[in-house]
Amino acid sequence: MKNVLIYTDGACSGNPGVGGWGALLMYGNAQKEISGAEEYSTNNRMELTAVIEALKCLKEPCKVELYTDSSYVYNAFVSGWIWNWLRNGWQTSNNKPVENQDLWNELMILTRVHRLNWNKVKGHADNPYNNRCDELATKAVAELKKTLQHNNEEC
Numbered sequence: 001m002k003n004v005l006i007y008t009d010g011a012c013s014g015n016p017g018v019g020g021w022g023a024l025l026m027y028g029n030a031q032k033e034i035s036g037a038e039e040y041s042t043n044n045r046m047e048l049t050a051v052i053e054a055l056k057c058l059k060e061p062c063k064v065e066l067y068t069d070s071s072y073v074y075n076a077f078v079s080g081w082i083w084n085w086l087r088n089g090w091q092t093s094n095n096k097p098v099e100n101q102d103l104w105n106e107l108m109i110l111t112r113v114h115r116l117n118w119n120k121v122k123g124h125a126d127n128p129y130n131n132r133c134d135e136l137a138t139k140a141v142a143e144l145k146k147t148l149q150h151n152n153e154e155c
Contacts, residue, residue, distance in 0.1 A: 003062070004065070005025070005067070006064055007023065007129040007133050008051050008067070008073075009068070010049065011140075012043040013145065015042055016040055019038045020141035021046040022035040022139075023053060025057055026129075066118055069122060077111070078118050
């Protein structure tokens, strides 16, 4: 089983607003950067999307060291929130529906394929890989906003 390092980050201009995500995958000496954006999203959705899209890039089951600055994503697995949500029929401890169930379900499927070890990093700090993911995510937001502005000017 291959050992892969993945760093992820999400960003949002407004929350909700234009959202972007970025990920950096590393295997041996190889690195791959991926990113994307959505016209209307939230920061949490983009954090989840970054992890999902990164895991979808893996062509076979891998051991993954996954690094995120998102407490939302990290705690769902490390603190067991997701298992409580499942037990409670996708309800939070406050008996409210869990947000982003579509993405949580997709991520759960991917976590069954790969062996993940979750790591929390401090955002906007001195981690160059996390900072690079932030750059990818914010660049994706800026590019989509520019495209949307251009399209609106043409109308």
